[in-house]
Amino acid sequence: MKVLLRNPRRELEIDGPRRVHALLADLALNRESHLVIRNGTLVPADEELAADDIVEIRPVISGGAQ
């Protein structure tokens, strides 16, 4: 599957199928800090991602000091 990452923006090609939580674990990304969006739609942690999916892993952490 094609995986889009941000900050910095980059693309990875990762073997599928693979569940969302496993993909995040493989990339050492915290589920609490990211949303996973497949073909424009949010998907939960146990969703299986197929080899031909296009997946965005969107970080949600933002903000400078207050």
Place this chain on the structure above:
Amino acid sequence: MKCRVCRQRAVIDVPRHNANFCAPHFLDMCRRQVTRAIADFDMLTTADRALVAVSGGKDSLAVWDMLGDLGYTADGLYVGLGIGDYSDVSAEYARAFASERGLKLIEISLRDDYGYDVPTATAATRRVPCSACGLSKRHLFDKAAIDGGYTVLVTGHNLDDEAAVLYGNTLRWELEYLARQLPVLPARDGFPKKVKPLVRLSERETAAWCVLRGIDYLVEECPIAEGNKHLGFKAALNAIEAESPGTKTAFYLNFVERVAPLLAGHALPDDKALQPCVRCGSPTTGELCAFCHLVSVASVHEPVAVELITGKGSRR
């Protein structure tokens, strides 16, 4: 995974509630959390004229959207910080959101209106970028709310923001800051009432709200905030949250309920020798307020490109 409410296919898991939700029921959960925060902390009513501090990021656009969705009247205020392309793009998101919904967006430009920008102020003051940025925003949000006759200033601070600040202040036992870290700060002479309706929602949830509501927002992080302490505290708390879901919620909301009342006597007195700034009239403890001092230093400095400041968010 199935939605906890309707058993239809879920789109998001929310570990802190030990629940999964379909899109409509996730949005309902967010509405309930915001409604509860507004009610519990007496934030605002539909009679209020609210001004939302808008950055073009997910939290400020989500809170502006939710207030409208819940029947509140709110205008937006965008402050152009002059952080290169980042600011240019963030302004476009804020303008697009407002124009698509017929909402009023007030704009202030640090460079055009005050003669400096955040990169230049960072160089001129030799402090971390977030210092000049935060000072500028706080002053201009307060001033715009007061000058515009708004009864409440709304910010998009979420549960993660508040938990991270609480964590930082707790690590240093900053009692005066801890005593003031509340979801509502009441109005007082020269300062508007300030409220944070998103304190019961995590930033993963505010981001999901935007995705599900079709709100385009700036995903990229501020290029000069990278490495700041605040982001480090968030990462630390999220590492704990991953092992023990609900910890952030308990840490912050139990602080507000159980600890903040015990600290009330430690807050700086509200009337601590405040007088009008000789230049702008804003309340200050000295002759010149901190913002006017910043303007006087930064506006005479040679403009500095954002690339020269990038990556200096960490403490030097």
